[in-house]
Structure formats: C-alpha cells, structure tokens
Amino acid sequence: xxxxxxxxxRRLAVAQAPAPWLTPGKQHLACCILRSFGRxxxxxxxxxxxxxxxxxxxxxxxxxxxxxxAHDGGSDPALIYANAAAxxxxxxxxxxxxxxxxxxxxxxQERASRAQMLATALQQHACEGYSGVRISQSxxxxxxxxxxxxxxxxPGDQPCGQAAAFSDWWWL
Numbered sequence: 001x002x003x004x005x006x007x008x009x010r011r012l013a014v015a016q017a018p019a020p021w022l023t024p025g026k027q028h029l030a031c032c033i034l035r036s037f038g039r040x041x042x043x044x045x046x047x048x049x050x051x052x053x054x055x056x057x058x059x060x061x062x063x064x065x066x067x068x069x070a071h072d073g074g075s076d077p078a079l080i081y082a083n084a085a086a087x088x089x090x091x092x093x094x095x096x097x098x099x100x101x102x103x104x105x106x107x108x109q110e111r112a113s114r115a116q117m118l119a120t121a122l123q124q125h126a127c128e129g130y131s132g133v134r135i136s137q138s139x140x141x142x143x144x145x146x147x148x149x150x151x152x153x154x155p156g157d158q159p160c161g162q163a164a165a166f167s168d169w170w171w172l
Contacts, residue, residue, distance in 0.1 A: 020094050021062045021083075027054035029081055030061045032152055033070055033163050040126035040150035045165060067144075070152060070163035071102040078102065080161060089169065091136040107135045121149035121162060130164075133172065141172040 020026065031054055037045040046064055061068060067085040071077035082090070082097045090097060090105065106114045110133050121127045130147040147166035154160030 019062075020098070021081075022055065022058055024054070026081070027058040029070070030054065030058035032154065032160075033061065033068065033081065036152045036163065037148075037150055037165070039153065041128075041148065066165050066167045067169070068163065068165045069102070069105070070161055072161045073152075073159060076101050076103070077161065079105075081163070089136065089142065090134075091138050091140070096137070105134050106132065107141070110134070117149065118162060122151065122159075125151040125159075142169050143172055144169045 021030075034045055034057055045066070045068070046060055048060075052060060062083045064083055065085060066083075067089055068081070068083045069079060069086050070081035071079050079097055079100050079102050082092075082094070087094060087097060092100075103111050103114070114132055117127065117130045117132070126149065128146070128148045130149060131143065131145045132147075133141055133143055135141050144166045145168040147164050149162060149164045151159050152161040152163055
C-alpha cells in the first residue's frame with residue numbers, strides 16, 4: 001500500500017519542474033544583473049537583494065515591481081531575462097520572451113533611437129533617463145520613462161550583455 005503512494009509522490013515531484021527563472025543558470029544571471037547594476041549606479045536595484053543567495057535574489061528580482069529585462073551581447077541581442085513585471089507589460093510568457101531578439105520589444109520606427117541609447121550605454125557602461133515607446137504582443141503601445149541601462153559583467157570581468165530597468169510607464 002505504501003509503495004504506490006511513494007511512486008505517485010515521486011512522479012509528482014518530477015512533473016513539477018522549477019520555474020525557468022529559478023534554474024541555477026538564471027539564479028546566477030539574477031545575481032549578475034543585481035551586481036552589475038550596483039557597479040553601474042553605486043546603489044542597489046532592489047533594497048536588500050544583494051544580501052540574499054542566488055535563489056532568494058532570483059525570486060526577489062522576478063517579482064519586483066520594477067520592470068527588468070536583459071539581453072546577451074550578440075550582434076542582434078536576444079533577451080535572456082524578463083521579470084514578471086516585464087512579461088505582464090509585454091503580454092508574453094517566459095518562453096515567448098526569452099530568446100526573442102530584444103529589438104522586437106519596440107516598433108520598427110522606434111528601433112533607431114533604442115539602438116542609439118543601447119550603444120551609448122555600452123560605451124559608458126551605464127546611462128539613466130531613457131524614454132521611448134514600446135509595443136506589447138497584442139499591439140498595445142506604451143511609453144517608458146526614465147529607464148536605466150547598464151552593462152552586465154560576467155566571469156573575468158568581461159561584458160556579457162546589457163540590462164534595463166524602469167518603473168515609470170503608461171499606455172498610449
């Protein structure tokens with residue numbers, strides 16, 4: 001009698017994979033985002049997050065009210081991170097957002113100004129005060145205001161991507 005129950009519990013545990021933003025790689029990325037922000041702006045992105053381990057930091061970053069996104073350092077950068085606030089704003093799931101070219105977060109006519117700000121942020125490793133129009137999956141346009149962009153620093157103190165965060169936005 002006890003044996004079938006144990007098997008069922010084991011199967012349930014296997015079926016419940018961890019949330020994709022809590023995998024070891026994404027925990028490391030969350031810590032990188034937080035650490036790189038602190039380096040860029042000499043203040044924490046989230047109060048108290050720097051004192052937590054990878055799992056706690058990843059949970060805090062994912063559920064933060066501040067919208068946070070990150071892309072890799074490729075020639076056509078792809079999104080590697082989006083917290084719950086970003087997923088909700090862009091009306092996309094984690095699977096739809098992660099791996100998507102980050103340029104697609106903006107309409108074609110907005111991409112040149114976006115690319116210019118990303119280039120400035122890459123050259124200076126950080127910038128503040130960016131505003132621009134973005135578009136959700138359903139076509140809803142929204143204005144972001146006072147976004148912060150910064151370089152992500154990986155192993156060996158090498159740049160490995162960029163991140164952005166903002167709290168001010170409104171639908172157009």
